[in-house]
Amino acid sequence: MNTLQSTSPRRIVVVGNGMVGARFAQEVARLDPSGEHVRVSVVGAEPHAAYNRVLLSGVLAGDHTAERIRLPVPDGPGITVRTGTTATDLDTRRRVLTLDDGSRLPYDELVLATGARAVLPPVPGVRASEGGPGEGVGVLRDLEDCRRLIAVARPGAPMVVLGGGVLGLEIARGLVGRGVRVSVVEASPWIMRRQIDRAAADILADRYAALGVTVHSGRTAVRWTPGSGLELDDGRVLPGDALVVAAGVRADTDLAASAGIEVDHGVVVDDRMATSDPRVHAIGDCARHPGGGAGLVQPGWEQAAVLAERLTGTAPHATYTGARPLTRLKAEGIELTAFGRVHEEEGSPSAETVTISDPYGGRYAKLTVREEKVVGAVLLGFPEAAATLAGLYDTGDPVPSDRLALLQGAPLPASGLQEARDAPVCRCNAVGRIEIEQAWLDGARTREDIAERTRATTGCGGCVREVRAVLEGMRSAPAG
Numbered sequence: 001m002n003t004l005q006s007t008s009p010r011r012i013v014v015v016g017n018g019m020v021g022a023r024f025a026q027e028v029a030r031l032d033p034s035g036e037h038v039r040v041s042v043v044g045a046e047p048h049a050a051y052n053r054v055l056l057s058g059v060l061a062g063d064h065t066a067e068r069i070r071l072p073v074p075d076g077p078g079i080t081v082r083t084g085t086t087a088t089d090l091d092t093r094r095r096v097l098t099l100d101d102g103s104r105l106p107y108d109e110l111v112l113a114t115g116a117r118a119v120l121p122p123v124p125g126v127r128a129s130e131g132g133p134g135e136g137v138g139v140l141r142d143l144e145d146c147r148r149l150i151a152v153a154r155p156g157a158p159m160v161v162l163g164g165g166v167l168g169l170e171i172a173r174g175l176v177g178r179g180v181r182v183s184v185v186e187a188s189p190w191i192m193r194r195q196i197d198r199a200a201a202d203i204l205a206d207r208y209a210a211l212g213v214t215v216h217s218g219r220t221a222v223r224w225t226p227g228s229g230l231e232l233d234d235g236r237v238l239p240g241d242a243l244v245v246a247a248g249v250r251a252d253t254d255l256a257a258s259a260g261i262e263v264d265h266g267v268v269v270d271d272r273m274a275t276s277d278p279r280v281h282a283i284g285d286c287a288r289h290p291g292g293g294a295g296l297v298q299p300g301w302e303q304a305a306v307l308a309e310r311l312t313g314t315a316p317h318a319t320y321t322g323a324r325p326l327t328r329l330k331a332e333g334i335e336l337t338a339f340g341r342v343h344e345e346e347g348s349p350s351a352e353t354v355t356i357s358d359p360y361g362g363r364y365a366k367l368t369v370r371e372e373k374v375v376g377a378v379l380l381g382f383p384e385a386a387a388t389l390a391g392l393y394d395t396g397d398p399v400p401s402d403r404l405a406l407l408q409g410a411p412l413p414a415s416g417l418q419e420a421r422d423a424p425v426c427r428c429n430a431v432g433r434i435e436i437e438q439a440w441l442d443g444a445r446t447r448e449d450i451a452e453r454t455r456a457t458t459g460c461g462g463c464v465r466e467v468r469a470v471l472e473g474m475r476s477a478p479a480g
Contacts, residue, residue, distance in 0.1 A: 009039045009078065012311060013097050013107040015087045015255065017044025019053055020284030020300040021113030025074035025081070027308035035078020037312055041105055042074070043097070046142060047084035049073055054297050054460045056146050057167070057330060060153075061174035066143055071458075090259040092277050109279055109311055112256055112267055113304075116249035116285040116294070117141065121162070125224030126245065136226040137243045140171055149244060155179030158239040160230045162221055163246035164191035166329055169204075171244055172213045173331035182213045183238045185230065187220045195327045195338045199357060200364045200378045207334055207362045207380075251286045251294065264288060271319040273307045281307055291322020297459045298428045299323035326390060326427060328462030337386035337462070339393055340376030341368055351375070354403040356382075365407045372398040384409035387425075387466050394424055425466045428459025436470045447471065 012028070014021045025042050032038055044050070050071040058064040074081065082099075089098040090110070097105045118139035120127045128134045138149050153159065153175055161172045164186025172182045184191070190201035205215040216232065223231040229239040251266040262268045262276035266288025273281045273289075284300040293299025302320060309315035329336035341351075356365040363381030367374065367389065374393045379386040385407050392399055400406055424432050431454045439453040447467055451457045457464050 009035060009037055010108040010311075011106060012038050012040045012109045012111060013105050014040060014042040014111045014113055015097065016113030016115060016284070016286075017042050017046065017050050017081060017083060018113060018115050018284070019050065019071065019297055020115070020304050021111070022050035022071050022074060023301050024111060024113065024283060024304040024308055025079050026072065027305050028312055029074045029076035029079050031308055031312045031314045032078060033076055035076055039078045040074075040080070042079070042081045043085050043087055043099065043105070044081065044083045045086045046144075048143070049081075049083065051143065052458065052461075053142070055330075056140055056143070057170035057174050058461070059143075059146050060140065060149055060171065061177040061332065063177075063332065066146075087255055090255050090280075092259050092261070092280060095279060107279075109281065111307065111311075112275075112280065112282040112286055113284050114252040114255060114286040116251050118245060119248045119250050120245055121221070121247050123162075123221045123224060125226065126162075126221070126243070133245070134224065134226070136241070137224065137245060139245050140167065141249075149175075149242075150178075152242045153178045153180050154241070157181065157241045158183070158229070159242050159244065160185065160238050160240035161244045161246060162230065163248070164188070164193075164215065164217065165246060165248070166192060166195065166327060168244075168246035169208070170330050171246055172208065173211065173334070175244075176211050176213055177332065183230075183240070184208070184213055184215045185219055185221060185232065185238070186215070186217045189218050191215060191217055192327075192329075192338075195342065196336075196378045196380075197342055197366060199355070200336075200338075200366065200380055203357070203359050203362060203364045204334070204336065204380060206359065210362075211333070249285065249295065251288065253286060256280070256282070256286075266294060271321060272310060273303055273320060281311075283307055289320065289322065291320070292325070293320075293323035296323065296325050299325070301428060301459070324394070326393075328460060330461060334380075335383045335386070335465075336378075336380045337383075337390065338378045339390065340374070342366065342376045342378050352403075354407060356404075356407055367403060367407055369399055369403065374399055379407075382407065382409065383465055387469075390427070391424075394427070425470065426454070426456035426459065426463040428463075429455040431456040433470055436467060440471065445471075 028040050052069040055069045086100040088100050118141050125134050158181045161168045161184045164184050172184050175182050190198045220233045229237045231237045253263045256267045257263045267282035269282050269287045283303040285294050306318045306320045309318040326339040352369045354367045365382045366378045368376040377389045435454050444450050444453050
C-alpha cells in the first residue's frame with residue numbers, strides 16, 4: 001500500500017526587498033520560526049537592507065538618517081535575503097526565477113513585491129532619450145534618489161517640484177528645511193486634489209507660502225531647460241537648479257507581464273492575493289486588488305500578513321478584502337489628516353457636513369456624517385480631533401450629537417470611551433491603545449521602546465503624536 005511521505009519545507013521566493021516584501025518575510029519568520037514548513041528567499045535589487053520608504057522625505061528634510069529608517073532584517077533559519085540582485089526572467093511552467101547573476105531559484109510559491117516606479121511626464125527635457133530622468137531631473141523613490149537630491153539642495157538655490165500631491169508637498173517641505181527656494185507646480189485646480197477639498201487646499205497653500213514655498217496650481221509644465229528652469233503653460237519660467245518630479249507612480253509589472261500573468265494597471269490579484277497563475281502572488285504597490293490599497297503602506301502590510309498566514313498554513317482561509325485609506329501629510333509644523341469621502345456635496349440630503357474654516361490661523365476642518373457614522377474628514381491643524389475621528393471612522397461607531405465640539409477636540413462621552421480604546425492608534429501596524437498600555441506595563445517607557453515591542457510608529461510615522469499622548473497619559477495616571 002502506498003503511503004504519503006513527509007516532504008521538505010516548501011520553497012517561497014519573494015521578488016522585492018522593499019517595505020512589503022520584507023514585512024512578508026518577517027511575518028513568515030514569526031509564524032514559522034523554525035522554518036519547519038516553509039523556506040523563504042527574498043531577492044532585492046537595491047544593495048542594502050530594507051528601509052522605510054515612506055520616511056524618505058524625512059531623510060531629505062534632515063529629520064531622519066538613512067540608518068534610522070532601516071527595517072528589521074527578517075531573522076530565522078528559514079529566511080534568506082539577497083540584496084543587489086535583480087530578477088530577469090520568470091518561468092511559471094517550470095517554476096524557476098532567473099537572476100541577473102545567472103543563478104536560478106526554483107519555487108513552490110512566488111511572491112511579487114516589486115513596488116512601483118516614478119512616472120516621468122512627456123514634457124520636453126524631463127525624460128532622457130533612454131526613458132530615465134533628463135539632465136537636472138530627479139525623483140524620490142529610493143535612498144540613492146534621496147542622496148542625490150540632498151547633494152544638490154544648496155541653501156538659497158531655487159528648485160522646482162512638479163506635482164502637488166502628498167509626496168510633492170513632503171519633498172517641498174524637506175527642501176525648504178535645507179534652505180532651498182522651492183516652487184511647486186500642480187496641474188489640478190488645487191493641491192492634494194484627491195485627498196482634500198478646495199477650501200482646505202487654499203489654506204494649506206497659504207501655510208506653505210508662509211514657509212517660503214510658492215504654489216502654482218492649475219498650471220502645466222511645457223518644458224524643462226537645465227540650468228534655467230521650468231516653463232509653464234502661461235509663459236512664465238520658474239527658476240530651478242534642479243527639477244524634482246512627483247507626478248505619480250506606475251506599478252512595476254514587467255516581470256509578471258513577460259511571464260504571461262494578467263496585468264491591468266498592476267498585477268491583478270484576488271482576495272487571496274493570487275494572480276492569474278495560482279502559484280504566483282502579488283502584494284503591495286505592484287498589486288491591483290478590487291478593494292484598492294496601492295500607494296499606501298498599511299494595505300501593503302495587511303496583504304503581506306494575509307499571504308504569510310495562507311502560505312505557512314497558519315490561516316489557510318485568510319483573505320484581504322480591501323483598504324480604508326487615511327492620508328497624513330508628513331511635513332514639519334503642519335498637521336493634516338484626511339480620509340473617506342471628502343468631496344461630499346454640502347447640503348446633500350444623504351449626508352451631514354460640518355465645517356470650520358480659520359484662514360488666519362491656518363486651520364480647517366470638515367466632517368461628513370451619514371447615518372450617524374463618520375464617512376469622511378479633512379483636518380488641517382486639528383490633531384486631537386483627527387485622532388478621535390479616525391478612531392470613529394475605523395470602528396464605525398455613532399458620532400456624538402455635538403459635532404462641533406468633536407471637531408474642536410472635545411473628549412468623547414463616556415459611552416464612546418471603550419470604542420476609542422479599541423480603535424487603532426497605529427493604523428499601519430494595527431496597534432491599539434490597549435497594546436501600547438500593555439507595553440508600558442511591561443516596561444516600555446519611550447516611543448522607541450513602544451516601537452520595538454509593538455511596531456507602532458514604524459510605518460508612515462503619522463501616529464507619533466498619538467503614541468506620545470498615550471505614554472503621557474500612562475505617566476500621569478495614579479498609581480495602583
